[in-house]
Amino acid sequence: MTLILFIVIFGVVVIAHEFGHFLLAKANGIHVVEFAVGMGPTLCSFHKKGTKYSLKLFPIGGACMFEGEDGLAEKEGEPGEGSFLKASVWGRISTVLAGPLFNLILAFFIAFIMVNATSILVIRDPVVSQVAEGGGAEAAGLQAGDRIISINGEKIKLYQEITLYMMASYRGGDVDVVYERDGVRHTAVVTPQQDSSSGTYLLGVMNSDFVEPKGFETFKYAWYEMRFSLKQTYKSLGMLFSGRVSREDVAGPVGIAVNVVGKTYDNAKKYGWEMVLLSMLEITLMLSVNLGILNLLPIPALDGGRLVFLLLEVIRGKPVPPEKEGMVHFIGLMFFMVLMVFIFFNDLANIFMK
Numbered sequence: 062m063t064l065i066l067f068i069v070i071f072g073v074v075v076i077a078h079e080f081g082h083f084l085l086a087k088a089n090g091i092h093v094v095e096f097a098v099g100m101g102p103t104l105c106s107f108h109k110k111g112t113k114y115s116l117k118l119f120p121i122g123g124a125c126m127f128e129g130e131d132g133l134a135e136k137e138g139e140p141g142e143g144s145f146l147k148a149s150v151w152g153r154i155s156t157v158l159a160g161p162l163f164n165l166i167l168a169f170f171i172a173f174i175m176v177n178a179t180s181i182l183v184i185r186d187p188v189v190s191q192v193a194e195g196g197g198a199e200a201a202g203l204q205a206g207d208r209i210i211s212i213n214g215e216k217i218k219l220y221q222e223i224t225l226y227m228m229a230s231y232r233g234g235d236v237d238v239v240y241e242r243d244g245v246r247h248t249a250v251v252t253p254q255q256d257s258s259s260g261t262y263l264l265g266v267m268n269s270d271f272v273e274p275k276g277f278e279t280f281k282y283a284w285y286e287m288r289f290s291l292k293q294t295y296k297s298l299g300m301l302f303s304g305r306v307s308r309e310d311v312a313g314p315v316g317i318a319v320n321v322v323g324k325t326y327d328n329a330k331k332y333g334w335e336m337v338l339l340s341m342l343e344i345t346l347m348l349s350v351n352l353g354i355l356n357l358l359p360i361p362a363l364d365g366g367r368l369v370f371l372l373l374e375v376i377r378g379k380p381v382p383p384e385k386e387g388m389v390h391f392i393g394l395m396f397f398m399v400l401m402v403f404i405f406f407n408d409l410a411n412i413f414m415k
Contacts, residue, residue, distance in 0.1 A: 063323035066341055068120045070322065072098060074164065074349045075123040078356070081163030082125040082156060089152035092128040092143025099123060125160075129383075146383060150374050157367045164353030168290060171346045173283035175339060176274055182339055184274065184282055185220035189240075189266045196265020201249040203240060203266060210239040210246065212264075218285045220268040222292065227253060227262055229296035238264070290350040298354075317348070361393025 076098060086093050092111060097103075099117030106115035117123075129144030145153060175182050187209040192199045209217045212226050213236050231253060238249045253262040274282045321344060329340040356364040367390070374380045 063318060063326060066326060067318040067322045070341060070345045070348060071120055073345060074167070074352055075099075077163045077167040077349065078160040078352055079123045079125040081159035081161075081166075084163075085152075085156040085159035086125065086127055086145075089148045089156055090143065091145050091148050091152070091156060093125060094128050095124065095126045097124045097126070127156075146380075150371060150380075154368065154371045154375075157364050157371065160364055161353040161356045164349045164356075165287070168287045168346050168349040168353070169283060171342050171349070172286040172290075173279065175342055175346070176279050176282045176286060178335070178339060183271045184286075185268045185271050187217045187220045187223060188268060188270065190269045191267040193263070193265040193267065195254075196263065197252040197254050198238075198249075198265035201238070201251040203238070203249060203251070204242070206242065208241040209266070210241055212236055212238055219289055222289060223264055223266065225289070225292060225296065227264060229300055231262055233262075236264075287346070287350065290347055291354065293347070294351050294354045362390045362397055363393070366390065366393060 079096060079098070083093055083096055095113040095115060097115045097117055099120050100122045101118040104116045104118055106113055108114070127145040129146040145156075148156070176184065189198070189203060189205050189207045189209070191205055192203055209223060211217055212223065213230075215226060215230065217223060217226070235250050235252050238251050240247055240249065251264060253264055255262050272282075322341075325340045325344060326337060329336040357368075359365045359369045370381050370386050370389075380386075
């Protein structure tokens, strides 16, 4: 069941990403040579209107390959009419951006479904229902009923964003908390206290109430849920690059399948299929946002790396020679192949050596 769920989740996320590229390529007159789901040897394929649609053996990625991409023309000599190189620079930019954008659209759609399942999804506003005795919030004068608006200038829309801030953004010292009481905004200087059991710093507020969005409110809270996943992603990247996370905190496809999908399924199935569905939707939301954001990083072979070259073309008024750009992306691809091997063995170590 873990394998089936993983394949479905990864498949949905990858297809959404590649379909974004595919759709905008067609709109800009770019010939799609192959639309592939998965990686490795081809299991099955068919051709339609000049495009090969294929299913690969390993369900850990996908590709939407264009004629002329990375300097590879379909015809000898000059690129063909449907070549990626023949499209306008803004057509190419929109085609490259469409993959990550479709991941974010998928994430919002999933968040909207989740928000409308309020019978099993707990949504908490950042309203204080209880102040921890002896905590920093109590010392600063916060009370039950106060709505947290921001922490050190960072806007707070959901209660879990308070926890996320303390885990990923807190650097010690006092924090400025803007809160609303009886319709009036106030500012308090709070000194977070360290929890003796977990070692994490806490603001000292709790929330045990949840909201049930109705009507157009569901769109607002769907955006809040997706926004929370976005914040989780870029804050986690910041922690990774700053060395605040260890090897054990990094997971690839195998780690996601076993430690995320598998364990979540085992815990959720005790409470019925509704909870399993909600949990899998939450993982899909997280992975879709992660894929969208990671692909926008300005790294060769990723969509963000391609966008760098396209923006250089806009600034320079002429493209970087395609063979040179292709070589840069090839080097980036080799780097990611090595990285995938490292992540694979890292996943195995995390699974079997804990």
